[in-house]
Amino acid sequence: MIERNYPYLWSLEEDFLRCMRCGKCHSICPLYERTSRELIAPRGKIALLEAVRDGAMPLDRAFTESMDQCLHCMLCKENCPAGVDWPRLAFAARAESVQGGFFGPIKSFLFRILLKRGRLLPPITTSGAVLIRLLDFILPKNSPWRTALPLPSITLDSIRIFPRPAPKTFLSQFAGFHSAQGKKRGRVVFFVGCATNLVNTTIGEAFVKLYTSLGYDVLVPAEQGCCGFPALGYGDTSTARYRANKLAELLKDIQADALIVPCASGGHMIKEEYPHFLGIDIPLPVYDSVEFLLKVEGVELSRRDGFPPMVFHLPCHLGRGQELPHLHQKTLSRVLGEKFLGAALEGDCCGAGGTYHITHYEMTKDMGEAKVKTMEEMGGELMVTSCPGCMMYLDEALIKAGHPPSKHILEVLAG
Numbered sequence: 418m419i420e421r422n423y424p425y426l427w428s429l430e431e432d433f434l435r436c437m438r439c440g441k442c443h444s445i446c447p448l449y450e451r452t453s454r455e456l457i458a459p460r461g462k463i464a465l466l467e468a469v470r471d472g473a474m475p476l477d478r479a480f481t482e483s484m485d486q487c488l489h490c491m492l493c494k495e496n497c498p499a500g501v502d503w504p505r506l507a508f509a510a511r512a513e514s515v516q517g518g519f520f521g522p523i524k525s526f527l528f529r530i531l532l533k534r535g536r537l538l539p540p541i542t543t544s545g546a547v548l549i550r551l552l553d554f555i556l557p558k559n560s561p562w563r564t565a566l567p568l569p570s571i572t573l574d575s576i577r578i579f580p581r582p583a584p585k586t587f588l589s590q591f592a593g594f595h596s597a598q599g600k601k602r603g604r605v606v607f608f609v610g611c612a613t614n615l616v617n618t619t620i621g622e623a624f625v626k627l628y629t630s631l632g633y634d635v636l637v638p639a640e641q642g643c644c645g646f647p648a649l650g651y652g653d654t655s656t657a658r659y660r661a662n663k664l665a666e667l668l669k670d671i672q673a674d675a676l677i678v679p680c681a682s683g684g685h686m687i688k689e690e691y692p693h694f695l696g697i698d699i700p701l702p703v704y705d706s707v708e709f710l711l712k713v714e715g716v717e718l719s720r721r722d723g724f725p726p727m728v729f730h731l732p733c734h735l736g737r738g739q740e741l742p743h744l745h746q747k748t749l750s751r752v753l754g755e756k757f758l759g760a761a762l763e764g765d766c767c768g769a770g771g772t773y774h775i776t777h778y779e780m781t782k783d784m785g786e787a788k789v790k791t792m793e794e795m796g797g798e799l800m801v802t803s804c805p806g807c808m809m810y811l812d813e814a815l816i817k818a819g820h821p822p823s824k825h826i827l828e829v830l831a832g
């Protein structure tokens with residue numbers, strides 16, 4: 418067998434061949450809309466990938482930076498007339514960059530030390546939570562140091578507001594077995610995900626409350642770790658594969674009806690990228706938390722009162738990534754009645770793009786702000802969604818505009 422350079426790119430050769438250079442992705446890609454640069458949208462990037470793969474250009478830093486310019490919003494894939502899956506090609510391109518040595522020490526530490534084994538991450542974030550609360554108490558509200566920390570400041574316009582880590586991780590409090598209440602319907606495994614474990618622990622509490630109250634035994638394995646999506650997004654396929662194999666191994670002896678993932682990105686990763694990019698199958702059926710209850714089990718949810726008028730943000734990895742564009746809105750409409758006002762800019766990415774908003778804030782700042790402005794125009798007072806990653810980014814725009822932080826749909830359904 419011929420050994421080829423760039424095996425990840427060759428493995429997706431069909432996508433290269435499918436691209437007919439029509440340029441439709443230019444009119445779709447939100448980053449192209451902001452830059453008008455050929456190398457930002459899939460057509461230009463595919464040409465660059467082919468040139469590198471065929472040896473006409475070097476795999477260098479400029480190539481790596483170009484491949485990093487993507488929100489993974491999947492709009493181009495959904496609208497490409499030839500069916501090119503650019504988001505997956507982006508994973509392959511970044512994997513080649515990592516193989517080529519473009520993976521700095523910070524990323525290496527984050528993914529290969531902290532995220533891979535996962536043991537150090539909880540003590541670091543909970544210690545960070547204590548430090549942040551201490552600094553919040555000590556530092557004056559107009560201190561310039563606040564601009565470098567996830568602390569509220571009196572100059573909200575000029576700073577970033579990052580989420581605060583939780584003082585106690587969700588898993589340290591809820592790992593184990595939670596019995597169904599009343600008539601038992603089934604037994605599920607809850608995949609918690611990093612954001613719920615380390616930051617928004619109330620999402621996990623809502624999951625356990627809702628599922629047990631509906632008659633499901635909930636198993637929360639303590640050793641579950643990260644799904645590996647952040648590593649895959651940065652091209653570190655070996656860490657992503659390690660995490661996927663760990664999860665498959667953990668689940669292989671567990672008797673349950675399903676693995677439930679309330680994070681849109683984590684769900685997309687486990688359902689789609691594990692089998693189709695990493696070649697790893699999970700030994701249980703995998704569902705989004707609302708998909709399982711409403712679509713698979715046909716559970717009837719009773720009306721929920723006491724919430725302000727709210728709008729939904731449809732995460733890209735739910736609508737396009739898991740092909741669930743309407744289910745959550747229908748569910749909210751059913752349980753909230755007239756208090757649910759619909760989706761804010763349905764189909765548009767919020768601009769988070771994993772960590773893209775951290776490295777390229779000015780590029781996508783207006784996307785989060787547009788979601789909030791639309792919510793206001795619709796008469797909404799609360800944003801609800803189903804991705805803890807989107808929530809962390811949208812909360813910044815919401816807080817700056819004087820609104821409360823967003824809620825996960827489970828927090829609404831759990832009442």
Ligand code: SF4
Pocket residue numbers: 435436437438439440441442443459460496497498499500501503
């Ligand atoms: S829309 Fe699809 S086929 Fe057309 S240039 Fe973009 S990637 Fe190629």
Ligand code: SF4
Pocket residue numbers: 445446447448449457458459486487488489490491492493494503504
């Ligand atoms: S996934 Fe989104 S940001 Fe990335 S190239 Fe496609 S449309 Fe542009």
